[in-house]
Amino acid sequence: MSPTYAFTGKVAFITGASSGMGLAASPRLRPSRAAVGHADINETAVTDTVKDLTDAGHRPSHQALAPGPVREVA
Structure with missing residues (x-):
């Protein structure tokens, strides 16, 4: 059984949101109300x-x- 969390009033910020784990995270956060x-x-x-x-x-x-653009910082 998966745990259920309540994040009402909280903000989740997903980086790399268009693929992989970032893409999978957003729909899973919906029930938490974040x-x-x-x-x-x-x-x-x-x-x-x-x-x-x-x-x-x-x-x-x-x-x-x-x-x-991402750039290298020396």
Whole structure:
């Protein structure tokens, strides 16, 4: 049996939201009533992910994108 959590009034922010574990996390957070933000370096993929979740009846609270290109910091 899976545990049930209540995150009413809390925010979950998912990075890498358009694939793998990030993609799997969002629908699983819905029953917990958390506000869910989505971020991914791929703008098209995260936009499609949020649309797919919305079309499936989920209510993603926020959509966030990477602010710019990733760069190396020396």
